[in-house]
Amino acid sequence: xxxxxxxxxxxxxxxxxxxxxxxxxxxxxxxxxxxxxxxxxxxxxxxxxxxxxxxxxxxxxxxxxxxxxxxxxxxxxxxxxxxxxxxxxxxxxxxxxxxxxxxxxxxxxxxxxxxxxxxxxxxxxxxxxxxxxxxxxxxxxxxxxxxxxxxxxxxxxxxxxxxxxxxxxxxxxxxxxxxxxxxxxxxxxxxxxxxxxxxxxxxxxxxxxxxxxxxxxxxxxxxxxxxxxxxxxxxxxxxxxxxxxxxxxxxxxxxxxxxxxxxxxxxxxxxxxxxxxxxxxxxxxxxxxxxxxxxxxxxxxxx
Ligand code: GLN
Numbered sequence: 001x002x003x004x005x006x007x008x009x010x011x012x013x014x015x016x017x018x019x020x021x022x023x024x025x026x027x028x029x030x031x032x033x034x035x036x037x038x039x040x041x042x043x044x045x046x047x048x049x050x051x052x053x054x055x056x057x058x059x060x061x062x063x064x065x066x067x068x069x070x071x072x073x074x075x076x077x078x079x080x081x082x083x084x085x086x087x088x089x090x091x092x093x094x095x096x097x098x099x100x101x102x103x104x105x106x107x108x109x110x111x112x113x114x115x116x117x118x119x120x121x122x123x124x125x126x127x128x129x130x131x132x133x134x135x136x137x138x139x140x141x142x143x144x145x146x147x148x149x150x151x152x153x154x155x156x157x158x159x160x161x162x163x164x165x166x167x168x169x170x171x172x173x174x175x176x177x178x179x180x181x182x183x184x185x186x187x188x189x190x191x192x193x194x195x196x197x198x199x200x201x202x203x204x205x206x207x208x209x210x211x212x213x214x215x216x217x218x219x220x221x222x223x224x225x226x227x228x229x230x231x232x233x234x235x236x237x238x239x240x241x242x243x244x245x246x247x248x249x250x251x252x253x254x255x256x257x258x259x260x261x262x263x264x265x266x267x268x269x270x271x272x273x274x275x276x277x278x279x280x281x282x283x284x285x286x287x288x289x290x291x292x293x294x295x296x297x298x299x300x301x302x303x
Pocket of ligand 1: 062063064076094096113156163191255256257258282
């Protein structure tokens with residue numbers, strides 16, 4: 001398949017839409033990102049790369065980082081992780097507290113904020129320096145070093161009242177083992193990582209290749225773990241739009257409020273789209289449309 005032509009055609013087709021949606025404005029560093037941006041890149045299991053639009057412009061990965069933290073936690077904790085964490089879609093917004101009371105402080109899945117904070121707590125229990133380990137993993141996946149953005153991390157902390165509430169609420173049920181501020185520090189820093197679409201597509205390629213990095217052949221997770229991460233991305237990766245994503249796109253996806261969305265075509269490729277304008281569920285409006293076009297043009301979908 002001529003992926004480069006597919007991506008070029010998508011850039012042309014979404015152009016009239018670019019600018020739709022609303023840039024996340026809860027912190028200045030995100031609020032000042034221009035809404036008129038669109039990038040797309042893919043990385044195949046054979047190591048082929050294609051990119052178009054603003055694919056080399058770095059963006060704040062935000063909740064896409066939850067895939068990396070889950071990957072690290074599965075490597076370190078294994079199946080025990082699921083004693084603390086559910087695997088069901090929530091149907092509620094990513095930062096909702098609603099179901100935590102019913103579930104006695106157990107987060108419904110690792111891709112909503114409550115679940116990612118629980119994962120950060122688990123990492124903290126098993127590592128002297130979870131932030132360094134996480135950066136190390138993401139840099140290994142990318143093939144080049146990536147970094148936290150200290151300005152973003154500090155703003156996340158300064159405005160993260162809802163996340164602090166989630167962490168404290170879980171702690172009150174005995175579901176967070178470590179100091180809440182230190183757990184949140186891991187979570188806020190993981191959200192602050194900056195990457196571009198090409199780096200992100202390359203970093204996620206192990207999920208398209210049964211857990212093995214296409215170039216270099218390093219096993220990141222087992223084939224079963226890769227399958228399960230993909231399943232969770234499909235059912236929970238885009239919050240209360242997961243049903244709509246499955247219906248319109250039909251691929252495991254993970255989004256973030258920086259406007260990035262990662263999609264995996266198992267056995268074929270990983271794809272990253274970025275456009276900062278968000279819809280009401282916190283997912284990139286143009287990114288979602290681009291993924292729909294990609295599936296329509298290539299026929300690549302898990303269904
Ligand atoms: N930093 C954001 C938060 O914790 C990440 C949320 C997201 O990308 N959906 O609220």
